[in-house]
Amino acid sequence: MLAALAITTQLPKSTSLIKPGDLSTPHSQILASTRETDRCASCHDDRLFRGPAFLSSHKELRTQTQRCLDCHHTTMPRDTAKFAHNLPSDLRDSIRLASLERQTLSRNSLSPGSWHDSLPQPAVNQEDIECSACHREHQGAMHDLTALSDAQCQTCHHDRFGSFADAHPEFGLWPYEDNTKSLRSQNTARPIDFDHRSHATKHYPQSSKLGSPETFDCNSCHQVNLLGVVSRSVNYEIACSRCHDNALQTEITDGIELASLPSLDSSIVTDSGTWPEAATGFLDGKISPFAQLLIRESDEMSRAIATVPEQDFSRINPSDAVQMASAESIAVAIHDLLNEIAERGQSGLRERLIKAGLPTASVDKLIRTFPPQLVETGLDQWFQAEVTGRMQTRMIPSDQDGVRTVQFQLPGADLLLEEDLLAEPSEGADALLEGAPVKNSLRDPLRSDDLNSGESSDLLGDEGLLDDEMLDADLLTDRLASDDALTDDYGDELLSREALEDDALDNSAWGNDALVGGSSDVKISTPRKKSRRFDAQSMLVSGGWYRDDLRFALRYRAAGHADPVLTALIELAASLQSNDPLANRVLENKTVAACVRCHPGAANRPGNWNSINRIGRRDQFTKFSHGPHLNIASLANCTACHQVVDSDLSGDEKHANWISAVTGRSTPQAEMHNHEFAPIQKSDCATCHIRNAAGDSCVKCHRYHIDLGWESLQ
Amino acid sequence: MRPIRFSTRRRIGASVTLFAVALFAGLAWLINTRLGHASVFTGATLLACLLGLILLGLRRRLPFLRMGNVSTWTQVHLYTGFFTTAIYVLHAPAIIGDGILECSLSIVFLTVTVSGFYGIYISRTIPRRLTQIGGQHRFDRVQWHRNQIAMAADKLMSELQDSSAIRVLGGFSQRYLQPFFDSRPSLAYVLAPNGVRRRRLLSGLGQLNRYLETEGRGTAGQLSALVRRRDDLDYQFALQLRLRLWLVLHGFLSIALVVGGFVHAFVAWQYIG
Numbered sequence: 001m002l003a004a005l006a007i008t009t010q011l012p013k014s015t016s017l018i019k020p021g022d023l024s025t026p027h028s029q030i031l032a033s034t035r036e037t038d039r040c041a042s043c044h045d046d047r048l049f050r051g052p053a054f055l056s057s058h059k060e061l062r063t064q065t066q067r068c069l070d071c072h073h074t075t076m077p078r079d080t081a082k083f084a085h086n087l088p089s090d091l092r093d094s095i096r097l098a099s100l101e102r103q104t105l106s107r108n109s110l111s112p113g114s115w116h117d118s119l120p121q122p123a124v125n126q127e128d129i130e131c132s133a134c135h136r137e138h139q140g141a142m143h144d145l146t147a148l149s150d151a152q153c154q155t156c157h158h159d160r161f162g163s164f165a166d167a168h169p170e171f172g173l174w175p176y177e178d179n180t181k182s183l184r185s186q187n188t189a190r191p192i193d194f195d196h197r198s199h200a201t202k203h204y205p206q207s208s209k210l211g212s213p214e215t216f217d218c219n220s221c222h223q224v225n226l227l228g229v230v231s232r233s234v235n236y237e238i239a240c241s242r243c244h245d246n247a248l249q250t251e252i253t254d255g256i257e258l259a260s261l262p263s264l265d266s267s268i269v270t271d272s273g274t275w276p277e278a279a280t281g282f283l284d285g286k287i288s289p290f291a292q293l294l295i296r297e298s299d300e301m302s303r304a305i306a307t308v309p310e311q312d313f314s315r316i317n318p319s320d321a322v323q324m325a326s327a328e329s330i331a332v333a334i335h336d337l338l339n340e341i342a343e344r345g346q347s348g349l350r351e352r353l354i355k356a357g358l359p360t361a362s363v364d365k366l367i368r369t370f371p372p373q374l375v376e377t378g379l380d381q382w383f384q385a386e387v388t389g390r391m392q393t394r395m396i397p398s399d400q401d402g403v404r405t406v407q408f409q410l411p412g413a414d415l416l417l418e419e420d421l422l423a424e425p426s427e428g429a430d431a432l433l434e435g436a437p438v439k440n441s442l443r444d445p446l447r448s449d450d451l452n453s454g455e456s457s458d459l460l461g462d463e464g465l466l467d468d469e470m471l472d473a474d475l476l477t478d479r480l481a482s483d484d485a486l487t488d489d490y491g492d493e494l495l496s497r498e499a500l501e502d503d504a505l506d507n508s509a510w511g512n513d514a515l516v517g518g519s520s521d522v523k524i525s526t527p528r529k530k531s532r533r534f535d536a537q538s539m540l541v542s543g544g545w546y547r548d549d550l551r552f553a554l555r556y557r558a559a560g561h562a563d564p565v566l567t568a569l570i571e572l573a574a575s576l577q578s579n580d581p582l583a584n585r586v587l588e589n590k591t592v593a594a595c596v597r598c599h600p601g602a603a604n605r606p607g608n609w610n611s612i613n614r615i616g617r618r619d620q621f622t623k624f625s626h627g628p629h630l631n632i633a634s635l636a637n638c639t640a641c642h643q644v645v646d647s648d649l650s651g652d653e654k655h656a657n658w659i660s661a662v663t664g665r666s667t668p669q670a671e672m673h674n675h676e677f678a679p680i681q682k683s684d685c686a687t688c689h690i691r692n693a694a695g696d697s698c699v700k701c702h703r704y705h706i707d708l709g710w711e712s713l714q
Numbered sequence: 715m716r717p718i719r720f721s722t723r724r725r726i727g728a729s730v731t732l733f734a735v736a737l738f739a740g741l742a743w744l745i746n747t748r749l750g751h752a753s754v755f756t757g758a759t760l761l762a763c764l765l766g767l768i769l770l771g772l773r774r775r776l777p778f779l780r781m782g783n784v785s786t787w788t789q790v791h792l793y794t795g796f797f798t799t800a801i802y803v804l805h806a807p808a809i810i811g812d813g814i815l816e817c818s819l820s821i822v823f824l825t826v827t828v829s830g831f832y833g834i835y836i837s838r839t840i841p842r843r844l845t846q847i848g849g850q851h852r853f854d855r856v857q858w859h860r861n862q863i864a865m866a867a868d869k870l871m872s873e874l875q876d877s878s879a880i881r882v883l884g885g886f887s888q889r890y891l892q893p894f895f896d897s898r899p900s901l902a903y904v905l906a907p908n909g910v911r912r913r914r915l916l917s918g919l920g921q922l923n924r925y926l927e928t929e930g931r932g933t934a935g936q937l938s939a940l941v942r943r944r945d946d947l948d949y950q951f952a953l954q955l956r957l958r959l960w961l962v963l964h965g966f967l968s969i970a971l972v973v974g975g976f977v978h979a980f981v982a983w984q985y986i987g
Contacts, residue, residue, distance in 0.1 A: 016812070016814065017813055017815055018813045018815050018985070019812040019813030019816060020811065020812065020813065020816060020982070020985075021808065021812055022812060044985050119744075122748040124749060132986075133749045134749060140808075149747065151747040151748075152746075152747055152748075152749060155747065155748045156749075
């Protein structure tokens with residue numbers, strides 16, 4: 001034995017004390033620069049040869065799988081690395097149940113079993129599979145760590161097969177059936193719902209008859225790059241716009257509505273000054289989905305909205321006190337919303353949407369182009385009684401005494417056209433200016449405080465400010481604007497004439513101001529005739545936000561395909577809970593529906609606008625690459641495998657029967673959608689994929705390590 | 715019990731061994747297919763077989779134990795050896811391991827295996843060769859018999875009366891016969907016993923006959939007989955020594971193999987991951 005040891009130490013092959021075999025080339029290359037003593041420790045716990053340390057608790061040992069994941073953590077997440085297929089048990093069970101269901105529905109007999117079936121199930125814990133179960137090192141430099149035999153693959157499976165050509169199940173409707181269905185979401189909506197059949201058999205031939213040179217060519221949209229990867233979709237501008245752009249522009253003309261003031265019943269609005277007069281009289285208007293999303297912060301508001309039938313104020317029963325109360329609270333909420341936007345700008349919108357649980361990125365994309373000033377001017381326009389903070393001023397000519405006077409203009413009033421506001425207030429003037437009581441229950445949130453007693457003519461109520469001497473003054477009669485103001489009854493020296501004589505505003509430069517001037521006449525240009533309603537179609541040809549004063553609404557007109565606001569809105573709708581009726585309301589909008597009609601996947605999963613290339617996709621069990629196949633002359637044409645269904649088939653039932661006849665499987669009508677391609681037959685692949693040719697092992701076309709997180713990274 | 719024929723026994727043994735090898739190979743394949751560690755299975759089988767193989771030596775040293783006859787044990791030992799060799803190939807397809815420990819263990823195993831096969835060969839050939847020679851000489855008394863032969867040769871020479879015979883045979887004896895009778899056989903002869911020196915001596919004695927008278931010829935004839943006896947003795951000594959040395963080597967390496975096997979099993983279990 002000693003002699004043998006002595007001999008072996010001299011052999012160039014043996015440089016390690018313990019070495020069951022050569023490492024595979026990838027690992028040996030990585031560890032080539034590692035010290036001899038550390039090379040084993042890269043993958044094994046070397047505590048065995050560290051003396052007393054060996055006696056320490058084995059609980060501290062890191063498993064070999066953990067060491068594998070130190071380098072291979074990008075291939076699979078650590079928390080699911082030891083699960084079979086890196087999938088949690090509930091997902092595996094659902095896949096298994098689906099498989100059983102397919103077998104039950106299949107007309108053909110079950111696939112021929114394997115000799116494995118006669119043996120007991122292997123003792124493999126599907127929740128705790130070590131890496132070394134399949135990947136064995138020290139088999140030599142040329143050993144392929146990823147190579148597994150079919151029998152090894154099928155060890156854990158309940159359904160086992162022999163050779164690919166003889167025993168593998170038919171493909172069914174693959175790859176079309178599971179086009180975008182992910183293992184996690186089981187979402188069957190396609191990102192782009194393009195009907196190949198109708199385009200190939202109907203639209204393109206018709207356009208050809210009309211003289212269009214276009215023919216239905218697969219390569220027009222599915223282009224092959226240098227690596228042999230076939231793109232699944234192409235730009236809208238290249239493929240679709242020529243035929244679909246006009247129709248799309250028509251469909252999105254209406255746009256979407258941010259919010260609108262409903263028309264309220266007179267009983268609700270007891271004082272028309274607090275609500276636009278044009279929106280007072282009878283209940284009308286709808287709660288737009290966007291507005292609903294913004295105001296349903298509380299359960300109370302959600303209940304109120306739910307009380308309104310179909311979110312349509314016109315359907316409210318005026319004798320129903322609950323509905324009426326809900327209408328009032330919703331109107332107040334909308335008003336509050338607009339006020340908040342006017343005061344806080346996009347922040348107000350942003351906070352509400354994020355608070356509703358919507359993703360920040362989509363929220364920002366949605367509100368990025370929104371101008372808060374639109375709301376501010378809208379409120380000014382609509383709520384002419386609103387005084388605080390929304391005054392316009394102009395300088396009127398100075399009198400002979402050189403006293404500048406300032407005139408306050410009410411919102412909506414035209415200084416040049418209205419009568420002199422310094423006169424006695426006319427009937428219907430702003431009640432605030434007169435200090436009239438506010439008796440209606442539709443309270444202005446700005447006024448809904450203790451200051452408003454509702455009885456006293458003094459708006460300030462019992463506040464300490466009641467002692468303010470200004471309260472009794474007629475605010476219309478601006479003391480500063482009249483000569484009498486100079487005789488300050490209150491002894492205010494600031495109002496003394498002498499002080500104003502030195503007024504800094506008394507600037508000769510003001511003489512150049514057309515509104516001020518040095519003369520007593522105010523020269524202004526002829527005002528632009530303001531149309532009653534904004535024509536968005538002609539004024540916003542490139543899309544944008546606008547205000548509909550006729551309907552007291554804030555709306556958005558889309559620009560066209562891939563409009564950023566519409567896409568953001570659809571992504572927000574897709575982010576909502578699947579059972580949230582608001583999502584459907586958003587998607588039912590005509591403009592939104594025009595987008596979702598071609599991009600149904602986006603309505604189910606945010607950002608699912610384009611078809612993701614299947615190549616390199618690690619969340620599917622099946623892998624396929626066009627590259628090697630396109631090198632074969634007989635397969636270079638797409639139609640060699642992908643054959644559009646003949647259009648003679650009419651009706652889903654007939655097509656369903658045909659599908660069943662081809663696949664040998666009875667497909668429930670409810671589950672089947674109109675497949676446009678003929679299923680790919682297994683026999684077509686088995687022509688080349690035999691053992692001695694292209695290969696027919698399981699790992700040739702199937703993947704073991706499934707990365708559920710791959711989808712979220714795209 | 716009626717003894718079975720040798721050929722029958724061999725057929726039975728070979729069949730059982732082949733069946734066992736096939737069975738274990740299938741089990742190893744099955745374990746590997748079902749994601750198990752076939753090397754653990756084959757390694758454990760190897761270790762068990764080695765332990766079983768060395769039990770033969772135990773049986774030989776404990777004849778008082780009623781555990782069957784040595785012949786049966788020997789047959790079991792032989793076929794278990796064949797089986798072990800096949801399992802080793804399943805366990806280590808590369809035959810020679812890479813690491814120092816594994817390589818040493820591989821060499822020892824191969825040495826034991828080869829010696830085992832050699833043991834089968836010499837156990838079949840040497841006894842027949844020994845039987846052909848005739849006479850039964852205990853190994854530990856070979857030297858005594860050598861001394862007896864040398865003394866007999868000296869006596870014959872001392873009893874010669876004829877002067878010419880004394881002169882002729884004396885010179886030949888002094889030059890060739892006494893070194894032959896007095897010394898031990900050479901290492902080369904022990905390793906590869908042959909009849910070269912025997913034939914040379916006998917040929918020489920035969921050529922002296924023309925120089926000898928009747929007495930001298932008679933003495934030469936007796937000396938030739940002693941030469942034959944001595945050569946046969948040396949031949950037996952060589953063959954017996956070979957057998958004994960083989961046994962020591964095979965047994966000792968087997969013990970070392972078992973010890974090394976346990977060490978390897980322990981290390982492999984720690985590193986299996």
